[in-house]
Amino acid sequence: MSTIFKKIIDKKIDADIVYENDNILAFKDVNPISPIHILIIPKKEIPTLNDIAVSDKELLGEMFIIAQKIAKKLNINKNGYRVVFNCNKDGGQTVHHIHMHLLGGRSFSWPPG
Ligand code: AMP
Numbered sequence: 179m180s181t182i183f184k185k186i187i188d189k190k191i192d193a194d195i196v197y198e199n200d201n202i203l204a205f206k207d208v209n210p211i212s213p214i215h216i217l218i219i220p221k222k223e224i225p226t227l228n229d230i231a232v233s234d235k236e237l238l239g240e241m242f243i244i245a246q247k248i249a250k251k252l253n254i255n256k257n258g259y260r261v262v263f264n265c266n267k268d269g270g271q272t273v274h275h276i277h278m279h280l281l282g283g284r285s286f287s288w289p290p291g
Contacts, residue, residue, distance in 0.1 A: 183275040187221050201237060202244050204280075213283025214252055214259070218245055225274040227265040245280050254282035 186193045186205060193205035196216055207215040218241050224230060230238065242261070249255045259282035264271040 181223075181273055181275040183217075183219050183273055183277065184223060187219070197244060197248060199244075202240060204244060204248060207279070212281045212286075214254055214281065216248055216252075216280040218248070218278040218280055219275060224276045226271065227263055227276060230276070241278050245278060248280060249282065252282065257282070258285075260286050 182191070185191045187203055193208075195203065195205045197204035197218075201221055202218060203221060204216050204218045207217050220234075220237050220241065222234070222237065224234065245261055246255070249259050259280060262279040262281065263269075263276065264279075
């Protein structure tokens with residue numbers, strides 16, 4: 179089943195894209211929980227963290243490198259930021275296409291709720 183993120187990848191629906199290459203897309207979350215809230219997604223359709231394969235390890239690593247670049251570009255690297263992957267119901271995952279939330283521009287409490 180095609181997700182809303184697949185439609186964004188295929189440019190069937192609009193998103194505020196901040197980064198794109200052959201493997202990865204990054205865009206602003208439509209319902210931000212912090213001043214900076216970017217979603218970094220692989221173009222490959224992987225529903226949940228449970229579905230990652232060993233062969234995806236480079237792709238997952240690339241997502242972190244891109245998060246680092248975006249954080250620097252948006253000047254949140256020094257103050258810091260949080261990256262989050264939600265998985266399934268208890269993790270709060272609503273879109274079943276893996277995505278990294280890059281959150282910044284304010285401080286976050288720990289542990290999360
Ligand atoms: P999660 O709850 O971890 O699955 O996160 C899904 C995120 O996708 C939520 O933060 C939503 O606000 C965001 N989202 C859903 N639809 C869109 C969209 N069309 N464009 C941008 N972000 C979206």
